[in-house]
Amino acid sequence: MCGIAGFLSNRAENIPFPSIIRRMTDRIAHRGPDDAGAWADDENGIALGHRRLSILDLSSSGHQPMPSACGRYTAVYNGEIYNFRALKAEIEAVSTVTWRGHSDTEIMLAAVSLWGFEATLLKLNGMFAIALWDRQTRTLHLARDRFGEKPLYYTQKNGAFIFASELKAMQAHPSFTAEINRDALTLYLRHNYIPAPHTIWQGVFKLEPGCHLAVHADGTVEAPRPYWSFEQAALAGVAEPFVEGPHLIDELEQVLTRAVGLRMEADVPLGAFLSGGIDSSLIVALMQRQSARPVKTFTIGFSNKDFNEAEVAKAVAGHLKTEHHELYVTPDDALAIIPSLPQIWDEPFSDSSQIPTYLVSRMTRENVTVALSGDAGDELFGGYNRYFLADRIWRAIGWMPPRLRASVGHMLRAPMAGNAAQFINGLMPAARRHHAVRDRLPKLAEVLEANNHRQLYRHLVSHFSDPASLVLGGQEPKTLLDREPPDLGNPIHAMMYMDTLMYLPGDILTKVDRASMAVSLESRIPFLDPDVVDFAWRLPLSSKVRDGKGKHVLRELLYRHVPQAIIDRPKMGFGVPIDEWLRGPLLGWADDLLNADRLRKDGIFAVEPIVRMWEEHRTGKRRWHYQLWDILMFQAWYTHQTADNLTVSA
Incomplete structure (x- = not known):
C-alpha cells in the first residue's frame, strides 16, 4: 500500500521537477512512511513520485519509481497484486527473467513488458492504482482496479496533466487551481459522497473503477475506457446460474478460502477487523483455519448499546480463539477526531461511520500493518x-x-x-x-x-x-x-448492481481507504476477489435472499465455524449517535458552521432551508441529523481548505 503522484507537462523547460514532485508526495507521506522516491524525464516532461508502505519485499528492491528490466517502462503503483506468484510462474514459463527482488511491482512490470498494459490488467487479481510511462510511445498510462479499492485522481490544468492518490497531493502542484464544482456538490448532498468521475473541484476527476486512461507527451488526453466491465460479469453470471443446493456452500467455502489465503501474504504483521457481523466473522474464521497461530482481531465498542457490537465480536473471537483486541471509546474520543476529518477525506464525505472506521484503524495499526476486512459482502450477497x-x-x-x-x-x-x-x-x-x-x-x-x-x-x-x-x-x-x-x-x-458500481466505491471503499491509510495501515478485502465476485453473481437469488434476510449462503457457511446463537441478531451497522451529539457535545460546533450570516457570506447554499432544518433538529421537533451532517462536513471541509492558504473560487 502506497501513495503515488506525478505530472506530464508540455512546458517542461520551466518546471522544477524534483521540488514539485517531492512537494506532492510529501502531502501523502501517511500513505507510505517507509520510503520516498521520485523520477523525472525532463526531455519528455514527465515526473513520477512515490511514497512506500513496505508490505512485500521490504528491501530496496521494491523501491519505486521502478524501471522495467527492458528499460521501456517506468511505473509507480499503489496497492497489492495478490496473484503475483502465479504471474511470476507464468512469465518464467515463456521468458527468461533475472529478478532483482520479489516485489509484485517488478512482476507487474515484467508482465507489461511481455503482454502489454491492458492485457496485463486483465490478469491482475488485486487492488491497485497504476501510473506507467512508456518511453517508446511517449505515453503515460493510468489504471484503477476493477472495483475502485484504490483511489486515483487526475486533471489537466495550465499546460500540465496532474495525477495523484489523493487530492491534497495534486493541490501542491503550481498549476492546480481550486474552483468548487457546484454540480458535484448536489451529488454529494444526495449520496453523502461524490460519485466518480466527479470531484468537488471543477475540472478534476476520479478515474472510474476498471478503467484505463492514456495521456500523450503532446498533452493529448484520451477518454477513459474500461478494460473490464462489471456489467458484463453480472450479466454473464445471471445468464448461467448455479443449480440451487447445499453443494454451493462447499464451493463458496473453497473460493472464499483461496481469496482469504491470497490476502494473507505479507512480510509484515497481519490481522483483521472484527465487528461480529456475518461478513467480518466469516473472513476471520477462514483466516484462522489457514493460520498457524491465533489471528490478531480488532474491534471498538461504544457505551451506547444501540451502536455497540463489541460484545458479539468478543464472543466470535473467543469461539475462534483469536488474539482479540478491543477498545471502548468514549464520546470525547470520537469527537476529538472530527476536526481531522476534512484533512483525511480531502473532499466532502459524510458517512458518519467514518469516525469508528478511523478509530478502529488507528488501534489496529498499533499492532499490525495489514488488516483484512469483511466489506463488500452486502453488495455481493444481498445484505442491505x-x-x-x-x-x-x-x-x-x-x-x-x-x-x-x-x-x-x-x-x-x-x-x-x-x-x-x-x-x-x-x-x-x-x-x-x-x-x-x-x-x-x-x-x-x-x-x-x-x-x-x-x-x-x-x-x-x-x-x-x-x-x-x-x-x-x-x-x-x-x-x-x-x-x-x-x-x-x-x-x-438490479439494486445490488447499482450499489456495486456507485455506493461501494464512492462510500464504502473510500471510507476504508482514507481511514486506514491516514494511519499507514493497509486494508484488504477478500470479497472483491474476481473469483468470489463471479461466484456470487452466478448464485440464484434464493441462495442470497431467503425469508426476508440477505446473505443466506454466507450465513450457512459461517454456521460451520461459529455457532448460530452467537451470530443471529439484528444488524446494527457501524455508526455513531450523530443525532444525540448534535443536540449535545457538538451543539456549539454545529451552531458556528450553520450560522446564517456565515452561510450567506459563503454564497454556496440556500440559507433558509438549512437554518430551518437546524432549528427543528436542535429543538427536537424533527430529526435531520443525516442531512445536517452532510452540510456540516462540507462546511468543515470548506473551512479547512481556506485555512490551508488555498485560494478557493466558490
Missing part, C-alpha cells in the same frame, strides 16, 4: 435492508395508479398528517412504537411517487430529494441512478 424494504414497498404500492399514489403522498406531507401519526404512535405499546414516526412520513411520500423499482431505490438512497434547490447555481448531473439498469432478472439484483 433496503433491498427487502424496496421489494416489500413496491409489492404494497405497485398496483396503485400513479395519481392515487401522488395524492396520498401529498396528504402525508401535510402538517396534520405528522401530528396525527405522532399521536397514534404515542398510543401504541412502548415495544411497538416507531422511533421518530413524524420524520418518516415525508420519506414515505417520496417513495409513493416512484413509478418503478429504480426510482424507488433512488429515493431510498437519497439524503436530499432535490439537492440542486440547496446549492446556489448547482445542477445535478445524471448518474447511473438515472438510467435503466441491465436486465438482471429481478429488482434486488
Whole structure:
C-alpha cells in the first residue's frame, strides 16, 4: 500500500521537477512512511513520485519509481497484486527473467513488458492504482482496479496533466487551481459522497473503477475506457446460474478460502477487523483455519448499546480463539477526531461511520500493518435492508395508479398528517412504537411517487430529494441512478448492481481507504476477489435472499465455524449517535458552521432551508441529523481548505 503522484507537462523547460514532485508526495507521506522516491524525464516532461508502505519485499528492491528490466517502462503503483506468484510462474514459463527482488511491482512490470498494459490488467487479481510511462510511445498510462479499492485522481490544468492518490497531493502542484464544482456538490448532498468521475473541484476527476486512461507527451488526453466491465460479469453470471443446493456452500467455502489465503501474504504483521457481523466473522474464521497461530482481531465498542457490537465480536473471537483486541471509546474520543476529518477525506464525505472506521484503524495499526476486512459482502450477497424494504414497498404500492399514489403522498406531507401519526404512535405499546414516526412520513411520500423499482431505490438512497434547490447555481448531473439498469432478472439484483458500481466505491471503499491509510495501515478485502465476485453473481437469488434476510449462503457457511446463537441478531451497522451529539457535545460546533450570516457570506447554499432544518433538529421537533451532517462536513471541509492558504473560487 502506497501513495503515488506525478505530472506530464508540455512546458517542461520551466518546471522544477524534483521540488514539485517531492512537494506532492510529501502531502501523502501517511500513505507510505517507509520510503520516498521520485523520477523525472525532463526531455519528455514527465515526473513520477512515490511514497512506500513496505508490505512485500521490504528491501530496496521494491523501491519505486521502478524501471522495467527492458528499460521501456517506468511505473509507480499503489496497492497489492495478490496473484503475483502465479504471474511470476507464468512469465518464467515463456521468458527468461533475472529478478532483482520479489516485489509484485517488478512482476507487474515484467508482465507489461511481455503482454502489454491492458492485457496485463486483465490478469491482475488485486487492488491497485497504476501510473506507467512508456518511453517508446511517449505515453503515460493510468489504471484503477476493477472495483475502485484504490483511489486515483487526475486533471489537466495550465499546460500540465496532474495525477495523484489523493487530492491534497495534486493541490501542491503550481498549476492546480481550486474552483468548487457546484454540480458535484448536489451529488454529494444526495449520496453523502461524490460519485466518480466527479470531484468537488471543477475540472478534476476520479478515474472510474476498471478503467484505463492514456495521456500523450503532446498533452493529448484520451477518454477513459474500461478494460473490464462489471456489467458484463453480472450479466454473464445471471445468464448461467448455479443449480440451487447445499453443494454451493462447499464451493463458496473453497473460493472464499483461496481469496482469504491470497490476502494473507505479507512480510509484515497481519490481522483483521472484527465487528461480529456475518461478513467480518466469516473472513476471520477462514483466516484462522489457514493460520498457524491465533489471528490478531480488532474491534471498538461504544457505551451506547444501540451502536455497540463489541460484545458479539468478543464472543466470535473467543469461539475462534483469536488474539482479540478491543477498545471502548468514549464520546470525547470520537469527537476529538472530527476536526481531522476534512484533512483525511480531502473532499466532502459524510458517512458518519467514518469516525469508528478511523478509530478502529488507528488501534489496529498499533499492532499490525495489514488488516483484512469483511466489506463488500452486502453488495455481493444481498445484505442491505433496503433491498427487502424496496421489494416489500413496491409489492404494497405497485398496483396503485400513479395519481392515487401522488395524492396520498401529498396528504402525508401535510402538517396534520405528522401530528396525527405522532399521536397514534404515542398510543401504541412502548415495544411497538416507531422511533421518530413524524420524520418518516415525508420519506414515505417520496417513495409513493416512484413509478418503478429504480426510482424507488433512488429515493431510498437519497439524503436530499432535490439537492440542486440547496446549492446556489448547482445542477445535478445524471448518474447511473438515472438510467435503466441491465436486465438482471429481478429488482434486488438490479439494486445490488447499482450499489456495486456507485455506493461501494464512492462510500464504502473510500471510507476504508482514507481511514486506514491516514494511519499507514493497509486494508484488504477478500470479497472483491474476481473469483468470489463471479461466484456470487452466478448464485440464484434464493441462495442470497431467503425469508426476508440477505446473505443466506454466507450465513450457512459461517454456521460451520461459529455457532448460530452467537451470530443471529439484528444488524446494527457501524455508526455513531450523530443525532444525540448534535443536540449535545457538538451543539456549539454545529451552531458556528450553520450560522446564517456565515452561510450567506459563503454564497454556496440556500440559507433558509438549512437554518430551518437546524432549528427543528436542535429543538427536537424533527430529526435531520443525516442531512445536517452532510452540510456540516462540507462546511468543515470548506473551512479547512481556506485555512490551508488555498485560494478557493466558490
